[in-house]
Amino acid sequence: MQITMTLNPEDPTELASSIAFLQRLTNPTSGQDDVEVVRGRVRSLLRGYGSGRLNYVRLIAERAPERVPVDEVVALFDSPKAIGGTHSSIERSWRSSGGSGMFIETDRHGDSRMDANLAAIALEVLAELPPP
Numbered sequence: 614m615q616i617t618m619t620l621n622p623e624d625p626t627e628l629a630s631s632i633a634f635l636q637r638l639t640n641p642t643s644g645q646d647d648v649e650v651v652r653g654r655v656r657s658l659l660r661g662y663g664s665g666r667l668n669y670v671r672l673i674a675e676r677a678p679e680r681v682p683v684d685e686v687v688a689l690f691d692s693p694k695a696i697g698g699t700h701s702s703i704e705r706s707w708r709s710s711g712g713s714g715m716f717i718e719t720d721r722h723g724d725s726r727m728d729a730n731l732a733a734i735a736l737e738v739l740a741e742l743p744p745p
Contacts, residue, residue: 630678651712651731654710655738656742657706658712663745665689665699666699667739669689669696669717670703670735672685673726674727675732680726681726686725704716
């Protein structure tokens with residue numbers, strides 16, 4: 614297999630995306646069981662919830678590993694306060710199911726991102742779920 618990449622090393626977003634892509638190629642998930650365990654956690658995190666939570670996760674997962682500006686996230690909700698409640702609920706559910714690290718990371722400006730491997734699993738689970 615041969616892969617050719619062209620990137621601007623001065624562009625931090627382009628560089629981060631390229632690094633994440635290469636990491637996925639060189640560090641595949643350690644085993645199918647691990648992926649299935651994570652998939653089960655994500656499924657339990659998303660099953661039975663409404664469009665707000667699902668659209669929030671979908672937006673962040675589709676853009677992973679890049680950051681989604683807080684303004685785009687706010688546009689999904691009726692109020693900025695709803696984001697905090699939704700995000701807190703997701704993180705509590707993630708940790709209580711045995712998830713490690715953050716499900717969705719937010720920086721000090723409110724911009725959000727998700728690990729690319731976790732995002733891929735989240736998108737697969739979202740595609741399997743019935744509409745809210």
